[in-house]
Amino acid sequence: MKKSKKTLMHALSAAVLLSLSSASFADLVMNSSGGTQRASMSWSTDDASQLLNGDSIGDDGDEPSPPGSVTYLSAPPTTKSYNTTTAVPTQQSVQISDTNRYLNQPSVSARAALVMDANTGEVLYSKNTNTALPIASITKLMTAVVTADAHLNMSEDIMLQSIDFAGAGGKNSSSTLKVGDTMNRAEMLLVALMKSENPAAAALARTYPGGRPAFIAAMNAKARQLGMHSTHFTESTGLDPRNVSSARDLGVLVSSASQYGLIRQFSTTAHYDFNLGYRVLKSNNTNAMVRNGGWNINISKTGYINEAGRCVVMHTTVNNRPAVVVLLGASTSQSRTNDATNLLNWVSNLPKRI
Secondary structure: OHHHHHHHHHHHOOOOOOOOEEEOHHHOOOOOOOOOOEOOOOOOHHHHHHHHOOOOOOOOOOOOOOOOOOOOOOOOOOOOOOOOOOEEEOHHHOOOOOOOOOOOOOOOOOOEEEEEEOOOOOEEEEEOOOOOEEOHHHHHHHHHHHHHHOOOOOOOEEEOOHHHHOOOOOOOOOOOOOOOOEEEHHHHHHHHHHOOOHHHHHHHHHOOOOHHHHHHHHHHHHHHHHOOOOOEOOOOOOOOOOOEEOHHHHHHHHHHHOOOHHHHHHHOEOEEEEEOOOOEEEEEOOOHHHHHOOOEEEEEEEEEEOOOEEEEEEEEEEOOEEEEEEEEEEOOHHHHHHHHHHHHHHHHOOOOOO
16 A cells, blocks of 8 residues: 555645636646656555545655645645646636737647647637537546545445446447446546546446536536636536537636646556456556657547547646647547647747747
């Protein structure tokens, strides 16, 4: 147990659950969470519960946490590179046009795209940023935020039921999970974020206080709180094409989600083996850029349904510049990866301060 806690402590670095407030995009200062590629690792449900409750994660009190790893609710995360704040941008403060001011911009095939300097809030690249589009499993990022905000018991076992596989919008919920599979809530959140398992996201909503209706209400309330006025959720998985948002709204969501240590860690776990008792479910992250480890990615979520195309949102660090990348409506997974890679390469060549 001590070994697993130490491993998680160093991997999470300055993981903190912060109270969220509204601020101007221009005043936004975001955290970069280390950015080294996360490999398969062991962690305990106590670790996850402590992280959600804002406690310090150490070795049962035997060793002090290293600098920057103490996790208190009232303190912002810190790194050597950036100052940080609990401020989160709101839709009302975002002024984005599709007239990009920077030269030599890459061509993006996705329907909508946004690149934002997450350290200053400056929009570096935009394409159709105000258009509300189906977002598929990008939905699960809000599912994670609502779950984290509830401070539920992460050690509580959840058994998957047939209703969790029913899908939404008339779609089947394909999965490597099965009815009767049991995980604790932390594992359900992990498999929903890293592997985009729809039944896990459905089970998180079903087991929320007040059930699925209360969970969906909380998702939409959180969107309103953040000022995401082009966003609406009807369920927690993203299978329903009526889950819609704009690239601009999703930039706000990613900025907010980046302040949750648990979401940063879980969404960027490259590989994890889930021990279900009677079988082991070997799982990989759905984002090839996370699996390959070529970029410092602090948050990642992919999505796909026919109506949405291939989507991805990321919080990355490029040459010490934290950046939010949103791509909606790419035609293929490779096209999505190409768009993201081209944008990040372009950002890496921009002056640090413009």
